[in-house]
Amino acid sequence: MPERRFEHREDLENAGLSGPDDVTLHYLWQIVDEGVLGASRHVALGNELLLHILNSVPDRGEALLRARLAAGFISRTRGQDTPVIGNSLALLLAGLDEVPAHEQADVLRQRIGNWTKAAAARKQALVSSAVRHLSGAKGIMAFDYSSTVAAIILALANARSDLVVVVPESRTIAGGARYLEEFLPAGLPVRFIPDAAIEHGLAWCDTVLLGVETLRADGSFLNTIGSRMIARLARDQGVEVYGCTDLLKLDTRSYEGHRPAPTVRSYDHPLLDGLKIKGLELADTRAPELEVIPAHLITGLLTEHGMVPPQAIWVLGKETFMGSKN
Numbered sequence: 001m002p003e004r005r006f007e008h009r010e011d012l013e014n015a016g017l018s019g020p021d022d023v024t025l026h027y028l029w030q031i032v033d034e035g036v037l038g039a040s041r042h043v044a045l046g047n048e049l050l051l052h053i054l055n056s057v058p059d060r061g062e063a064l065l066r067a068r069l070a071a072g073f074i075s076r077t078r079g080q081d082t083p084v085i086g087n088s089l090a091l092l093l094a095g096l097d098e099v100p101a102h103e104q105a106d107v108l109r110q111r112i113g114n115w116t117k118a119a120a121a122r123k124q125a126l127v128s129s130a131v132r133h134l135s136g137a138k139g140i141m142a143f144d145y146s147s148t149v150a151a152i153i154l155a156l157a158n159a160r161s162d163l164v165v166v167v168p169e170s171r172t173i174a175g176g177a178r179y180l181e182e183f184l185p186a187g188l189p190v191r192f193i194p195d196a197a198i199e200h201g202l203a204w205c206d207t208v209l210l211g212v213e214t215l216r217a218d219g220s221f222l223n224t225i226g227s228r229m230i231a232r233l234a235r236d237q238g239v240e241v242y243g244c245t246d247l248l249k250l251d252t253r254s255y256e257g258h259r260p261a262p263t264v265r266s267y268d269h270p271l272l273d274g275l276k277i278k279g280l281e282l283a284d285t286r287a288p289e290l291e292v293i294p295a296h297l298i299t300g301l302l303t304e305h306g307m308v309p310p311q312a313i314w315v316l317g318k319e320t321f322m323g324s325k326n
Helices: 004-014 022-031 039-056 060-076 083-093 101-133 147-159 175-183 195-202 227-236 252-256 268-272 310-321
Strands: 139-143 164-169 191-194 207-211 221-224 240-244 290-293 300-303 306-308
Touching: 004 022, 004 060, 022 039, 022 060, 039 060, 039 083, 039 101, 039 147, 060 083, 060 101, 083 101, 101 147, 101 240, 101 300, 101 306, 139 147, 139 175, 139 195, 139 227, 147 175, 147 207, 147 240, 164 175, 164 195, 191 195, 195 227, 207 221, 207 227, 227 240, 227 290, 252 310, 300 310, 306 310
Parallel strands: 139 164, 139 207, 164 191, 207 240, 240 300
Antiparallel strands: 221 290, 300 306
16 A cells, blocks of 8 residues: 655655654545545545644644644645645645744644635535535536535435446545445445446436546546546447546646646555565556546536536636736
């Protein structure tokens, strides 16, 4: 399994500080090593981590320094392909140096509290709007874990006892099992199928819901590998495809053409663990973690602003983040 969380020790050592405590390492395992899935969840966990540091380190100056270092570490690791994570942390810390030193910790705590309330309100607006838009859906496929997608499906299932839910399991980060952890305890039956049977599973569905790691100004978005294949198969079968996202996940750098290739990672753990084959070191398991789902494959984006056609993201994003309609 990835263990990037331990790299944070070097940041602290370079600052002349002792290593992170076990609670901090657990938070970093959940976020950086993706022990818990979902970009929105990682933003919330990042906020919780900052609060833990502020409340557990007696010296205020050291606590703030540790919080800044943790935020920077998360931004350059987990946030590399997912700007919402780094963006949210940057907004929390923005202008903090202009606040009197003895007030900075309290100001940061207040910002985190306000951020959490605002995020909850945006998510509730998104879920409510999505449920209204999808009220006629009979079967939904959810590929790879997204806390937003999970909330939408659970809300739909509460209103519709006959809803069919199909979850293909991906061997990349076992995102399907995370859906089971939420759906089954809620009493929601699930058709849990291997990802090789995606085309078969689409026959039960009229809708595909995908999480969004990063939204781009042209209406395309990034999500776990396999998402583009599902979108293509779905559109060929007349199945609607929606990305589910808070508009905060919009990468405003994409207006200027910033569209980096997704990071490549090793899949040794899911593919090679348990195999006892001579020469196994010759097997190269590297592949991207994310891929781009182009706008032409997407029916719409379910946001806190309602259902938005992909081509409308350009203007909506500028209105929201840049105060411009051009």
